[in-house]
Amino acid sequence: MKEYYRIGETADLMGITTQTLRFYDKIGLVKPVKIDPRTGYRYYAYEQFHFIDRIKYLQSLGMPLDDIKEVMLSKKVERLLPFLDQQKKVLEQEEKKIRHQIEMVDWYKDYFTYMERNEDAPCVMHLKERYYLQVPCYESDLLADMEIRLAKEKSEQGIENAMYLRQYGYKISYDAFCRQQFKPDYYFIYLNEKVKDAPNILRLPEGEYLCFREKILEEAWNPQRIMNYFQGKAQPKLMLAMEYEDNLDNYAHANYEIQILLEKN
Template identity: 50%
Template sequence: MKERYSIGETAALLGVTTQTLRHYDKMGLLKPRHIDSGTGYRYYAFDQFHYIDRIKYLQRFGLSLESIREIITTGSVDKLLPFLQQQKKSYQKELKKIMDTIENIDWYIDYFTFLNRNQHCDNLYKVWLERRYAICVPGYPEEYLHNMEVRLAAAKARSELKDLNYLRQYAYLIDFNKLMEKKFWATQYLIYLKEKPDFPTEYLCELPAGEYLCFRARILTNDWDVPPLAKFFKDTAVPQVVIANEFEENLKEYLGTQYEIQIHIPRNQK
């Protein structure tokens, strides 16, 4: 069996560079078995190959060369395990972040294709919606809408709210009686959350699960009408939850965009 392998041979066999092996030597991670005193050439022994291979696979787990040097110097598996467990936790955290991002991308794809996928809905249609959460601010009669937008932006910027997982869909809670008069009166302005915050806040809005009667309208323009809702809600309690959900049709302006009006149906009306 060959006793010595040059640094070039070792690098080629183990899939590393000669610069990498020199760096291992310099930091005390792995020194050549023999250095020619005359030429300064480095030579490695076959039984050192598994150390190089071990360094490579530990690097694939995300361990730094300094951590690997600390572990290999002791030669103890007990020293290695805490590093691996910590790396596992780190990758699990990173994976969760990636999966959350993928879920959010899927949500946005659904959001931007909603109108095209559901363009054959009747004038009035029903949908079942799960409980939803949002950060909201109040609206006041006859105020400019941008005042509500500024208040919501200020709320989102608060230290306890700025890092929540927002879904970029804005909506209004609107007054049912005004809606019946074809008047738009926003009682609250909100932006949806992916999940309920794990702390209390006065800005939290909770929208009930249940069946909603829906129609579409461009409520921020004068070009919209109200379908025959009066007949549907005759002899029943006035709906307390009426939501106007924005669905962007382009990325330049929003005043003319479509809204899905969602009217929570009282239980005795179902």
């Protein structure tokens, strides 16, 4: 066994770069045991290999070099354990974030393919409880007015960091719909989770909804089939128009799914 190993040999044996070893030297983490005064070559001893290997596996756990240096120079396992506990918490938070991102990817895949997977004919669907942020709509509003009002509401103190889903919708009245008039009462956006103590964040109840699609922003619709459905029945109290984008250019061309909450018998 050799007594000393040049920096290049050490780097090859340990699976790291010479630049990494030089950086370890610079920060005082691993210093060469000898430097040739004539050539400037750095030399390392076999006994340092285990030290370098520990640094590598602690780095693989995501520990910062400053923390690794503090632990390694102490030479005490007792100093390492609190750092491992802290790093576990960091990784658990990252895992939670990644799981949420995966859920959001699945949600958006479902959102953009929803219309392809569901028939145009009216059907009754059971929908779970949902939360949304809404703003009122007024008679004189243009679509841009509603958008800007909702954007301002989203930036309000206390809810600016809420988790929104990229789905917008309108609360509309049954009477206006039957008259073929687009006069929404409220404009809203879905939330991924409930936000506490926010007056304009409301709940859509779980229940059975009559669902069908219309392009309510660009064409006239025939309300007769829905009027026939509710003939002799109580007029619905909750009617939504949910946007489903089928292009990335003009939301005015989007399909809307009309969702009408059915009263329990």
